[in-house]
Amino acid sequence: MPPAITVKDLRKAYRFSKRGRGFTGALAGLLHPEIVALQAVAGVSFEIAAGERVAIIGPNGAGKSTTLKMLSGVLEPTSGEAQVLGYTPWRQRKSLAYEIGVVFGQRSQLWTDLPVRDSFALLRRVYDQPADAFANRRDDLVERFGVGGLMDQPVGRLSLGQRMRCEIVAALLHGPRLLFLDEPTIGLDVTAKAAIRDFIREQSLAEGLTVVLTSHDTRDIELVCERVIVINSRRIVLDQPTDQLRRRFIARKLVTLQSQAARLELDLPGVTRRPSEPHTTVLDVDTRQTRIEAVIGAALALGGIEDVTVEDPPMEEVIHEIYAALDH
Amino acid sequence: MNAVTTYAAQSLAAVRTSFADRTNFALQVAGMAVNNGFWLVLWFLFFAGFRQVGGWRLGDVARMLGIIYTLFGASTVFFGGYRDMAGAILRGEVDPLLTQPKPVLLRLLARESIPSAWGDLITGVAILISSARLDLGGAGLTIAAIAIGMTAWLSTSVIFASLAFWFAGARSLSRDLMDFTLMVSTYPASIYSGWVKIVAFTVLPAGFVAMAPVGLVRNPSWPAAAFAIGGAAAYGALALAVFHLGLRRYRRGATPGS
Amino acid sequence: MRSTPPWTTRTVSTLAAMGAAYRVGLAAALAAWPVLLGRAIFYGVCLMVLIAFWDKVGAQRLAGTLAVRLPPGGLGVYVGVTEWITLSVPAIQLRLEDDIRSGALEPHLLRPKPYLAQTIAGEAGGMSARLAMLAVAGLLLLTLSGRPWPAGFGLAYVAVLGVIGATIGVLLYTLVGLTAFWLRRVLPALLIMQKLMFLLGGLFAPISLYPGWLHDIAAASPFAAHLAFAGQAVIAPSLANFAGALGAQAAWFIGLCLAIALTWRTGLAKLMKEG
Numbered sequence: 001m002p003p004a005i006t007v008k009d010l011r012k013a014y015r016f017s018k019r020g021r022g023f024t025g026a027l028a029g030l031l032h033p034e035i036v037a038l039q040a041v042a043g044v045s046f047e048i049a050a051g052e053r054v055a056i057i058g059p060n061g062a063g064k065s066t067t068l069k070m071l072s073g074v075l076e077p078t079s080g081e082a083q084v085l086g087y088t089p090w091r092q093r094k095s096l097a098y099e100i101g102v103v104f105g106q107r108s109q110l111w112t113d114l115p116v117r118d119s120f121a122l123l124r125r126v127y128d129q130p131a132d133a134f135a136n137r138r139d140d141l142v143e144r145f146g147v148g149g150l151m152d153q154p155v156g157r158l159s160l161g162q163r164m165r166c167e168i169v170a171a172l173l174h175g176p177r178l179l180f181l182d183e184p185t186i187g188l189d190v191t192a193k194a195a196i197r198d199f200i201r202e203q204s205l206a207e208g209l210t211v212v213l214t215s216h217d218t219r220d221i222e223l224v225c226e227r228v229i230v231i232n233s234r235r236i237v238l239d240q241p242t243d244q245l246r247r248r249f250i251a252r253k254l255v256t257l258q259s260q261a262a263r264l265e266l267d268l269p270g271v272t273r274r275p276s277e278p279h280t281t282v283l284d285v286d287t288r289q290t291r292i293e294a295v296i297g298a299a300l301a302l303g304g305i306e307d308v309t310v311e312d313p314p315m316e317e318v319i320h321e322i323y324a325a326l327d328h
Numbered sequence: 329m330n331a332v333t334t335y336a337a338q339s340l341a342a343v344r345t346s347f348a349d350r351t352n353f354a355l356q357v358a359g360m361a362v363n364n365g366f367w368l369v370l371w372f373l374f375f376a377g378f379r380q381v382g383g384w385r386l387g388d389v390a391r392m393l394g395i396i397y398t399l400f401g402a403s404t405v406f407f408g409g410y411r412d413m414a415g416a417i418l419r420g421e422v423d424p425l426l427t428q429p430k431p432v433l434l435r436l437l438a439r440e441s442i443p444s445a446w447g448d449l450i451t452g453v454a455i456l457i458s459s460a461r462l463d464l465g466g467a468g469l470t471i472a473a474i475a476i477g478m479t480a481w482l483s484t485s486v487i488f489a490s491l492a493f494w495f496a497g498a499r500s501l502s503r504d505l506m507d508f509t510l511m512v513s514t515y516p517a518s519i520y521s522g523w524v525k526i527v528a529f530t531v532l533p534a535g536f537v538a539m540a541p542v543g544l545v546r547n548p549s550w551p552a553a554a555f556a557i558g559g560a561a562a563y564g565a566l567a568l569a570v571f572h573l574g575l576r577r578y579r580r581g582a583t584p585g586s
Numbered sequence: 587m588r589s590t591p592p593w594t595t596r597t598v599s600t601l602a603a604m605g606a607a608y609r610v611g612l613a614a615a616l617a618a619w620p621v622l623l624g625r626a627i628f629y630g631v632c633l634m635v636l637i638a639f640w641d642k643v644g645a646q647r648l649a650g651t652l653a654v655r656l657p658p659g660g661l662g663v664y665v666g667v668t669e670w671i672t673l674s675v676p677a678i679q680l681r682l683e684d685d686i687r688s689g690a691l692e693p694h695l696l697r698p699k700p701y702l703a704q705t706i707a708g709e710a711g712g713m714s715a716r717l718a719m720l721a722v723a724g725l726l727l728l729t730l731s732g733r734p735w736p737a738g739f740g741l742a743y744v745a746v747l748g749v750i751g752a753t754i755g756v757l758l759y760t761l762v763g764l765t766a767f768w769l770r771r772v773l774p775a776l777l778i779m780q781k782l783m784f785l786l787g788g789l790f791a792p793i794s795l796y797p798g799w800l801h802d803i804a805a806a807s808p809f810a811a812h813l814a815f816a817g818q819a820v821i822a823p824s825l826a827n828f829a830g831a832l833g834a835q836a837a838w839f840i841g842l843c844l845a846i847a848l849t850w851r852t853g854l855a856k857l858m859k860e861g
Contacts, residue, residue, distance in 0.1 A: 014581045040581070066581075074426040076579045090579065094429045102427035109424035111439070113345040122341055125334045126430050154348075180427075359777065366781055370790055377652040377795065382642050497620065504624060508631045515635055519642040524634055532631075 002086070004178055004210040005048040005071065010080035012041040012066050040066040042234040043080070048227075050177070053204050053211040055221040055242075058231035064214035065182055067231065071212070072102050072180050085178055098127060101171030105183035108163070109170060112156040116147070116166050119155060120173060127174035134173065141169045145199050161192025168199065172209075179204075181213035185220055197223045218312050221245070230322060238322055251288045254311045255295055257281040260304035271295060284313075334430055338438035339406050346408075346441040353443045360447025364397055367514075368455070382518025387459060389516060392542045394455035395470065396513055399477040399537075401449025407482055409439040413489035414502040422578060433486070433571050469548055473541035479560040480536040483567035484509055490567075493574030493583045505532065513538035529559075536560055600700055604707035611711025625716060626723040629673050633727060636665045652795050661792065662733055663820045666724045668789050668813050671748050674716040675755035676709040682763025683772045691857070702850055706760060713752060721745075740823035747816040747828070750835045754812045757842040758783070764846065767853030782807070788814035792821060811838040 015037050041063040048054050056064050069075040071084055073093035082089060087096040102109075110119040124134045142148050147165050150158060158166065164184060171179060181200070185193040201224050204211050213220060221228045221242055228245050230238035238245070254274075257264060262278040270289025274282040285295050292310060299305055347353055368390065375386040404411065413436050416422065425432045456470060488505045491498035512520075512534035520528050520539075529535030536559035544552045577583055591599075615622065640661040647653050657664070682705070685691045694701035728735065735741065758779060765775040784790050787809035793801050804810050815831035 012581065069423070072427050074423050074579065075581050076576075093426065097427055097429035100427065102424065104423055107421060107424050109428070111341060111345070113348060114341055118341055118344075122338055125337050126428050128330060128429075355774075359773070363777065370785070374791070377791075378643055379648055379651045381639070381646070500621075500624065504628060508628075511631065512635055515639050519638045521638075524638050527634075 001050055003047045003083075004050040004052070004085055005046075005212070006081075006083045007047070007071070008045050008081045009043045010041060010045070010067070010070060010082055011043050011078045012039075012063075012070060012075065013078045014038045014040055039234050041070070041077070044231065044236050046229060046236065046239060048210060048212065050210055051204070051208045052227060053201070053225040054213075055225040055228045056212065056214045056231060057216060057218070057221060057228060059216060062231045063234040064231055068180055068182050068212070068214050072100060073097065098174065099176055100178045100180060101174070101176040102180045103164075103167045103171045103182065103184055105164075105181075105186045108155070108167065110155040110163070110166060113154055115152045115154055116158075117151040119166075120151075120170060123170055123173055129174055137175060138169075138173055141172055144203075145169050146195075159192075161188050161195070164188060164192065164196060165199070168196065172203065176209070178210040178212070181211070183214060183216075185215065185217055193217075193219070194223075200224050218318060232322075251286060252313050253285045253287055253292055254313055255283045255285055255292065255299075256307075256309040256311070257283070257299050257305055258307035259299075259302075260306065261302075264299060264302055266295070266298055266302075268295060268298060331431065331434060335434050335438055338435070339441070342408065342438060342441040343405065346443045353446075356444040357447040357450070360444040361451050364393075364448065364451040368393065381516055384516035384518055388546065390455055390459045391545065392516065392538065393514065394452050394459060395473055395477060395542055395545070396510075396538050397448045397452030398456060399452075399474045399481060399541075400510070401445045401447070401452055402474070403478050403481050403485075404442045404445030405449060406441065407437040408441040408445065409435075409437040410482060410485040410489060411442060411503075411506075412440065413437075413486070414492035414499045417489070417492040417574075417578070417583065418496060418499055422575070426579070432575060433568075437482070437486075466545075469545050472553075473545045473556070476544070476556050476560045477537050477541040480533060480541075480563050481509075483560070483563035484533050484537060486567040487563070487570050490570045490574040493577050508532050509534050509537060517543060533559070533563060536563055600703060603700075604703050607704040607707040608711040608714075611708035612714055613711075615712040615715035622715060622719045625673060626719050629669060629720050629723055630727060632669050632673070633662075633666055633724075636669070637662045640665060655795055657821045659734055662731065663728065663736060664792060664817045666728065667744055667748060667820055668787075668817045670717070670720045670724050671752050671755065671813055671816060672783075672789060674713050674720055674752050675759065676713050676716070677759065678706065678709045678756055679759045679763035679772050679776055681705065681709070682760065683766040686763075686766040686853075686857070687770075695854075702760075702846070706756060709756060710753065713756065717749060717752060736820045736823055738823050739825075739828075740820050743819035743823055743828045743831075744816050747819055747831055747835065750832075750839070751812050751816045754808060754835060754838055754842065755783075757839070757846060758808060758812060760846055761842070761849060764849045764853055767849075767856055783809050783812060786810065786814075787812050788817050792817060794818065794821065808838045808842060811835045 015035055044063070044067060056067060058064050066075065070077050071082060071089055073089040073096055076090040084096060085099050087099075089096055109123075110116070111122065114122075120138055124131070142151065145165055145168070147162070147169055150162055150166060155163060155166065168181075168184070179200070184200075185196055188196070197220065200211060200213070203209055211224070213224065215221065225242055227241050228238070229236055230245075256276075257280070259279055259281065264281045266273075266281070266283065268290045270286030272284045274284055276282045281299075283295060285292060296308055296310075299308070371389050371393075372386060375389070379385070409416070416436060416439070422432060422436070425435045428435070485502075485506055488502035489498070491502055509532045512528050512532050517535075517539040525535075528539070536556070540552070540556035540559055544556045574583075637660075640656075643653055644656045644660040647656075685694075685705075691701065736744065759776075762772055762775045762779050766772050769775065786793070786804040786807045788804070793804040793810060793814045796804060804814065811831075811834050815835065819828065819831070
């Protein structure tokens with residue numbers, strides 16, 4: 001079976017004229033524009049097989065969203081080639097549109113003041129879906145994703161988590177073969193994120209849906225995707241199955257403890273202390289060596305603990321580690 | 329045909345949305361109707377004192393206002409997305425539309441319906457019914473004039489809004505340009521001459537939005553019809569060209585906000 | 587415990603605060619110079635249409651109509667003056683409506699300086715920038731048009747009456763904004779005010795052309811103090827008219843300030859009681 005997505009040396013540079021300051025600057029800018037080129041994507045190549053679930057991750061400004069926009073037909077690349085489901089996205093945008101679903105975390109495709117039900121009905125017309133088949137599919141998705149109770153509410157009144165669930169259902173109503181998700185869990189609370197991750201994974205497994213999502217949340221990779229492409233500074237720096245990446249880089253947690261004592265003494269394997277203020281202890285825990293419960297248990301045993309926070313290491317650190325590993 | 333039914337469905341959805349807050353809707357419609365009524369009263373007072381201007385009398389101005397209110401009202405009720413199209417472009421709201429199969433421009437026009445425009449529509453139709461000739465020919469000509477004017481008005485608005493593909497200040501500029509065009513349109517065409525008239529037929533095409541269609545109703549003739557239709561069609565073509573040029577620029581990533 | 591300073595000290599410090607607010611408003615308006623430029627262009631387009639209209643009316647000079655009473659040079663300069671004032675007045679009612687409805691008023695009420703005076707002063711600062719910009723634009727257009735400039739001290743009278751008139755406009759819009767204490771939206775009050783300004787202020791046509799009874803009503807209204815007097819100063823500039831107009835403006839200025847103070851107190855009392 002041919003790959004769902006093939007990308008060869010795709011590049012994108014934004015060109016804009018630098019704006020001068022004040023009135024004279026603006027006038028000078030009109031007469032003698034200083035053109036600045038900003039490289040957003042500096043040559044990426046990869047293939048994604050049909051039915052694969054791939055995460056494209058990287059820090060802000062790395063080029064993830066730009067890559068996704070090029071693959072979904074929103075942006076034209078400066079150079080390079082890509083084939084998505086057999087179409088060149090920026091040339092065959094409308095044909096491709098029938099086969100893909102896209103969810104932009106920040107921008108909605110639903111009608112804000114209309115009930116969800118009406119938005120779905122309008123999308124049926126946008127995608128030229130026959131009424132019966134559409135109704136069946138809609139009902140199935142609504143039930144599976146549990147948005148039945150939201151159908152009569154205006155989209156604008158939904159919480160962010162509820163809205164994202166409806167956006168994903170909306171993107172799947174026309175039975176696409178490929179789903180693009182740009183930061184789908186951004187701004188959501190833990191429960192909402194979990195619901196969305198579960199849904200995407202199950203939907204993909206049930207229908208052989210190819211999923212490409214961008215994120216800077218490492219849990220999105222762990223729980224949804226089988227493969228991760230890391231983009232940093234506009235290039236791909238790593239392209240690996242998720243379990244390999246997890247073993248290498250995401251087995252760490254940061255535990256922050258607020259205590260009555262100015263300093264806590266904890267000596268556990270794989271646990272290193274990070275610099276912090278008095279009464280605050282930040283521990284870098286390698287969960288392969290010591291589990292989080294053990295660390296928290298040891299801390300609580302010392303007594304006088306006022307607050308405990310457990311977090312993933314920041315994305316930048318993961319990337320940094322990746323770089324460090326690549327240097328070797 | 330598909331595009332037409334899809335458009336109709338979206339436009340009607342936008343209209344239904346505008347009804348959502350009943351009190352607000354009623355206030356807006358009533359407010360606009362009163363506003364338009366006030367202008368009529370002023371013109372009545374003016375002609376009481378001055379009798380005519382450039383050969384135009386109260387009846388002529390009333391008919392002109394009837395046509396303009398109707399075409400503006402209909403445009404803004406059923407294609408109201410043009411009003412904040414520049415804003416939508418600058419906020420990047422075109423992205424989701426690009427991932428869907430239907431034409432982007434139609435989606436942008438159908439997304440909103442402005443409640444107060446019903447006040448314009450109602451006032452306009454009321455004026456036309458009370459002041460225009462009631463025979464079939466007169467009615468047909470008036471409807472044609474409204475259709476021509478709507479085409480020119482929407483085309484002009486699309487051109488102004490498309491400036492947002494090029495620069496960020498276009499949001500307020502496009503609003504101003506639309507206001508200017510309307511302002512120029514709502515005075516008797518006979519007052520304009522020289523370079524002002526040139527501006528009124530080109531940069532701010534009040535000429536094709538109002539003057540030519542109204543002129544067609546006042547003095548129907550085949551040349552007048554050809555001029556009005558030709559002008560509106562030319563602006564329509566220009567609007568499509570400018571929008572698609574702008575959209576290409578947007579898709580190259582050269583637009584502020586994309 | 588600190589005792590309240592005497593009213594002289596309070597007045598001086600209030601005036602100082604108003605001065606500071608005025609300077610901030612002015613600086614902000616100047617910094618947003620593209621907006622000022624846009625307003626000047628708007629002014630130009632308005633004039634283009636209105637002058638074409640009145641020139642046509644004036645050129646015809648139909649007997650038995652009011653056209654014979656139009657000034658010999660037409661109404662071009664008159665329109666320039668009335669639009670100059672109208673387009674310079676800031677939309678203070680929007681700011682007041684926002685602050686009153688959103689509760690943003692509360693932190694200001696806790697401060698020792700009076701909110702309303704400072705707000706008006708700030709808006710007046712922005713208005714000064716607009717008055718200056720549009721005056722430059724107007725004079726430029728007048729020069730380019732080749733029309734005769736107003737005779738004698740006409741321009742000086744216009745400058746004084748125009749600036750005071752614009753300030754009266756701010757006070758009128760302040761009253762509109764204060765209706766937000768009672769109405770949910772100030773829009774209906776605004777629309778009524780604008781219509782009255784248009785008709786009785788002479789934005790529609792010089793009030794000297796109105797029938798006697800309407801002229802008297804207009805001349806006795808604050809709207810004439812806002813617009814019509816400054817416009818009349820280019821049609822019939824004279825020291826006597828100027829002095830009379832100035833007197834009327836002074837009276838309305840004081841009257842409107844009192845009305846605003848009363849409305850503000852009443853509205854504030856309502857807000858404190860009901861929240």
